[in-house]
Amino acid sequence: MRGLILAGVGLLLILAGLSIAVAGWFTKSVHLVPWGVMLSAYVFFSLMTAGSSMINSIYTLFGYKGPAGELQNIVKAGVWFSLASALPAWTTILLDLTKPLNSYWLLLGFQPASRIAWMALLYGIYATVLIAELLYVLRYEPAKEVVKGLAAVKLAISLALVIVSLMLYPNLGQVFGVMTSVPGWFGAHMGLLFLIGAFYLGAAGQALFLYPYIKRYGSFFAGFYGRIMIISTALLTVAIAWIFITASHLPIAWVNYEKVLFSAPFWLIQVLLGIMGVAALALLALSRGYLQALPIASIFAIVAAAYMAYYLIVSPQLVLPEVLEGLTRVVDYHIAGDELMVVFGATLVGLGAYSLGMGILPLGAEEKPKRLFILK
Amino acid sequence: MRLAYLWDSRKCIACGACIINCAANYPELRFEKEPNPMWKWLGANIRRVIREKGKPELRLLSCQHCENAPCVTACPTGASYIEPETGLVKLNKDKCIGCKSCIVACPYGARWLHPKTMYPEKCPGPVCEQLIARGEEPLCVAVCPAEARDFGDIDDPQSSISQKIKRHRVSRMLEHLGTEPKYFVVR
Numbered sequence: 431m432r433g434l435i436l437a438g439v440g441l442l443l444i445l446a447g448l449s450i451a452v453a454g455w456f457t458k459s460v461h462l463v464p465w466g467v468m469l470s471a472y473v474f475f476s477l478m479t480a481g482s483s484m485i486n487s488i489y490t491l492f493g494y495k496g497p498a499g500e501l502q503n504i505v506k507a508g509v510w511f512s513l514a515s516a517l518p519a520w521t522t523i524l525l526d527l528t529k530p531l532n533s534y535w536l537l538l539g540f541q542p543a544s545r546i547a548w549m550a551l552l553y554g555i556y557a558t559v560l561i562a563e564l565l566y567v568l569r570y571e572p573a574k575e576v577v578k579g580l581a582a583v584k585l586a587i588s589l590a591l592v593i594v595s596l597m598l599y600p601n602l603g604q605v606f607g608v609m610t611s612v613p614g615w616f617g618a619h620m621g622l623l624f625l626i627g628a629f630y631l632g633a634a635g636q637a638l639f640l641y642p643y644i645k646r647y648g649s650f651f652a653g654f655y656g657r658i659m660i661i662s663t664a665l666l667t668v669a670i671a672w673i674f675i676t677a678s679h680l681p682i683a684w685v686n687y688e689k690v691l692f693s694a695p696f697w698l699i700q701v702l703l704g705i706m707g708v709a710a711l712a713l714l715a716l717s718r719g720y721l722q723a724l725p726i727a728s729i730f731a732i733v734a735a736a737y738m739a740y741y742l743i744v745s746p747q748l749v750l751p752e753v754l755e756g757l758t759r760v761v762d763y764h765i766a767g768d769e770l771m772v773v774f775g776a777t778l779v780g781l782g783a784y785s786l787g788m789g790i791l792p793l794g795a796e797e798k799p800k801r802l803f804i805l806k
Numbered sequence: 807m808r809l810a811y812l813w814d815s816r817k818c819i820a821c822g823a824c825i826i827n828c829a830a831n832y833p834e835l836r837f838e839k840e841p842n843p844m845w846k847w848l849g850a851n852i853r854r855v856i857r858e859k860g861k862p863e864l865r866l867l868s869c870q871h872c873e874n875a876p877c878v879t880a881c882p883t884g885a886s887y888i889e890p891e892t893g894l895v896k897l898n899k900d901k902c903i904g905c906k907s908c909i910v911a912c913p914y915g916a917r918w919l920h921p922k923t924m925y926p927e928k929c930p931g932p933v934c935e936q937l938i939a940r941g942e943e944p945l946c947v948a949v950c951p952a953e954a955r956d957f958g959d960i961d962d963p964q965s966s967i968s969q970k971i972k973r974h975r976v977s978r979m980l981e982h983l984g985t986e987p988k989y990f991v992v993r
Contacts, residue, residue: 458922460843460921464919465910526905527903527904527922528855529904530903532883532902532903535880535885535901536883539883539885544909549882550882610876611911611913612913679983747910753867754863754865757855
C-alpha cells in the first residue's frame with residue numbers, strides 16, 4: 431500500500447512538473463542574461479547526479495561494502511537517486527532551448543570543438559551506463575554475491591560510469607571556461623569547482639533522500655557521509671576562495687564577483703549555511719554518530735549549492751567588457767516567471783521520479799525484483 | 807573570396823541611417839514595443855557603442871565576421887558556420903537548437919535573440935543576405951550618405967575595401983582575443 435501511494439504521488443508530481451515546465455517553455459521570453467537561472471539549475475542537478483554516481487562507485491567499482499555491508503544495502507537506492515536527479519538537469523537544459531526537438535542535431539551535426547556538443551555525447555553515454563547499472567543492481571544485488579560470469583560486466587559498467595562522470599565535470603566547466611567573452615568564467619577554475627561541488631552535492635543529496643534507507647543501518651552512514659561532507663566542504667571553500675582571488679586580478683570579473691562577495695546572501699547562505707553549518711553538522715554526525723544531523727546538513731548544503739550555481743553562472747554575465755576600452759555593458763537581470771516555471775517543474779519531475787522509484791522498484795536491501803517484468 | 811566590412815570613423819556623421827535601414831531586415835518587429843529586448847534597441851544588427859566621458863568615441867558595432875569566430879566554435883550543432891565561398895559568419899536556422907551559446911560566446915555582443923522566433927540574429931540579416939548573394943551591397947553600406955561604410959572582398963587587391971585598408975590607418979576591435987575579425991575601422 432505504501433508503495434502504491436509513493437508511486438501515485440510520484441506520477442502526479444512528474445505530470446504536474448512536466449506540465450508546469452512545458453508551460454514555462456511555451457511562454458518563454460527574451461531574457462537579458464542569455465544563460466540565466468535555468469542554466470544554474472542545470473548545473474546544480476548535473477553536479478548532484480554525477481556526484482551521487484561517484485559516491486555509489488565507492489561500492490560498485492571499488493568494492494567497499496562497509497563493515498556490515500551497509501553500502502551494499504543502499505546501493506540500489508543510490509543508483510536510482512542518481513538517475514532521478516539527472517532528470518531535472520536534462521529537463522531544464524532541454525527546455526532552455528528554443529527548439530528542443532531539434533536536439534538530434536547535437537549528434538548529427540556534432541562539432542568536436544564545441545564543449546556543449548561533448549556534453550550531449552557524454553550525457554548520452556552517462557544515461558545509458560547509469561540505466562545499465564540500475565538494471566544490474568536491481569537484478570543481481572539482492573543475491574549479495576557477484577554472479578559468475580557477470581563480474582566483468584559489473585566492473586565494466588561501474589568503470590564506464592566513473593570515467594564518464596569524471597569527464598563530465600571538466601567538460602561542463604569548460605563550457606563556461608572557454609568563453610573569452612565572459613571574464614568571470616574564463617579559465618580552468620570552473621571544472622575544479624564543479625568536481626568538488628559534485629561530491630559536496632552528491633553526498634548531501636544522498637544523505638537527505640536516502641535517509642529512509644540509511645537510518646536503518648546505524649551510525650555507519652553518519653561517519654560515511656559526514657566524512658565526505660567535511661572533506662568536500664573544506665575543498666569547496668578553497669575552490670570558492672580561488673575563484674574570488676583569480677577574479678580579483680581581472681577587472682571586469684572582479685566587478686561582478688565583488689558584488690557577490692560583499693552581499694549578505696553570500697555570507698548567510700554560502701558561508702554560514704553552506705560552509706560553517708554543513709561542516710559543524712557533518713562533524714557532529716562523524717564524531718558523535720549523530721545521524722539526524724545529516725539531513726539538516728544536507729538541506730543547508732543543497733540551499734548553498736543552489737545559490738552557488740546561481741552566482742557562478744549568472745553574476746559573471748551581468749557586467750561585460752565593451753569594445754571600447756574601459757567601457758562595460760551592464761545588464762539588469764531578474765528571474766522571469768517562465769524561467770521559474772521551468773526550474774520548479776523540473777524539480778518536481780526529479781522528486782516525482784524518485785518517489786515513483788521508491789514505490790515500484792525494489793530499492794530496499796532485501797527486496798527482490800518482482801513488480802516490473804523487465805526485472806524478473 | 808573573403809568578404810569584409812569597413813567603417814570609416816572619420817567620415818561617419820552618426821546619422822543612424824545604417825541602423826534604421828538594417829532594421830528593414832526584420833519588418834515583423836517594426837511595430838513591436840520592444841523589438842530587440844536583449845539590446846533594448848531597434849530590431850537591427852547594428853548597435854551603437856559610445857564613450858561619453860573624456861574624449862568622446864563612437865563605434866557602430868555588428869558581427870565582425872571573425873575568421874576564428876568564438877560563436878562558431880561554441881555552436882554544438884554546426885548551425886553557426888563560416889561560409890566557405892564568402893568567409894562570412896552565417897547561421898543555418900534549420901540546425902539551430904537555440905542554446906544561445908553563440909550569443910554568450912561573442913565577445914563583441916553582436917548577436918541578439920529575436921523576440922518572436924527566439925533564434926539568434928546577426929549581421930547580415932535576411933534581406934542583406936539576399937543582396938550579397940546577388941552581388942549587391944548590404945543595406946548599411948548602400949544607404950550611408952557619408953560613404954563611411956564599405957563592403958567587399960579583401961582577397962581582391964583591386965577592390966574598394968582593399969584599397970581603403972591599404973591607404974588608411976585601420977584597426978580591428980578586440981584583436982587581442984585572436985578572433986581575426988573582418989570588420990575594419992578607419993581611424
